[in-house]
């Protein structure tokens with residue numbers, strides 16, 4: 001009974017799926033406008049059930065993993081068997097490692113992240129300014145990807161390796177390959193995937209290139225662990241993964257498995273954060289009226305707290321609001337919160353809708369974010385929207401975390417919602433804030449065509465920052 005967006009016949013639905021691949025955001029928006037609480041869209045290999053009501057999204061949020069599995073939902077979208085490896089869904093302990101250890105570390109090692117932000121911008125932007133003098137135009141997304149890979153990997157694998165150009169490029173290219181190859185594999189029905197998958201899989205090449213960099217470090221760490229070496233391990237992703245590898249899966253503590261896991265986490269971290277940042281950067285460059293109040297806020301926070309700390313970031317409400325609004329406005333996908341129905345008896349929503357085992361479900365994120373019922377002037381970018389909403393909450397005496405960037409809610413699904421909301425979001429927000437603050441403190445920026453924001457680029461359901469646009473940088477105060 002769930003309405004279909006496209007023809008339902010065996011062959012005609014395949015044509016519908018090809019049409020969907022070309023026009024996914026429009027088709028999802030149309031489904032969202034016309035059909036509550038859900039509709040379905042055709043993929044070449046399945047139907048995807050898209051939730052368009054807050055009530056059913058709340059059901060998704062509450063459902064236990066053995067009924068609705070995020071790992072299997074996400075895994076199918078990414079054809080993990082051939083792209084990231086089955087460990088991603090079979091032993092997803094990286095989720096806990098990121099939630100617990102990376103979040104703790106992004107506070108404890110905030111100054112390391114800041115140091116990498118400073119050095120990475122120095123190498124990517126600063127050096128070119130010195131050489132050029134005046135304004136320098138740089139390809140935004142490309143530059144930001146390299147900076148984000150470095151800052152993330154500072155906490156993942158340490159200062160030396162995060163600055164290695166081949167390792168850095170690998171983290172970026174592998175993730176791009178995962179997405180591209182998953183798209184190809186998912187064009188085929190399940191019966192043909194075992195033939196096509198291995199032919200286009202980026203797994204072996206990606207992990208063997210990573211092995212050159214990571215294997216010696218991991219080998220040394222495992223040796224130390226075995227011999228109970230007194231030397232304290234660096235507080236990084238490699239040591240967290242070794243510590244938390246599930247005891248009942250000894251193969252997780254092997255060099256190839258740990259390499260694969262580090263690449264999986266890079267896949268989750270780098271492009272999401274880089275696209276989010278580039279989108280915000282385009283907003284800032286297109287609307288310079290935001291620069292002065294944001295700069296003022298960052299400078300005041302730094303002087304009140306005597307440098308960077310969790311408290312300093314906490315004071316930057318406008319900065320937080322600007323990033324959250326950019327995430328609302330652009331997002332990284334038209335849909336997220338992927339789930340697969342695992343329970344043999346299927347899953348029944350609170351309105352009585354029943355979906356059988358094996359059904360794929362997701363939520364209409366972009367349409368939710370652009371719904372006038374959720375946001376006034378939803379089609380307008382309003383950088384300080386959430387700062388005003390927070391102020392209003394605070395004046396009513398409620399807690400202030402409600403509209404912070406890292407706090408999901410039914411109208412803000414960029415990180416998902418509930419127990420399975422992105423565990424890396426606290427780290428991502430720290431990184432985003434530090435990078436934007438650095439730009440505000442160090443540079444003036446503008447676009448090639450003043451005031452004309454480079455449009456986002458859609459690939460299927462993925463919303464990416466414009467890949468070819470340049471942002472112009474100038475050392476601040478220079479005339």
Ligand code: HEM
Nearest residue numbers: 095268269272273276336337414415416417420422424428
């Ligand atoms: C702005 C940047 C980011 C965005 C927009 C983002 C978004 C998301 C979304 C929408 C989900 C799915 C949530 C759900 O199913 O309900 C997710 C899951 C996840 N994210 Fe993020 N993310 C970001 C950054 C990061 C970072 C920096 C890390 C780690 C270093 C990370 C690690 C993860 C992990 C481990 C999962 C769970 C995946 C699984 O099922 O195993 N994310 N993220």
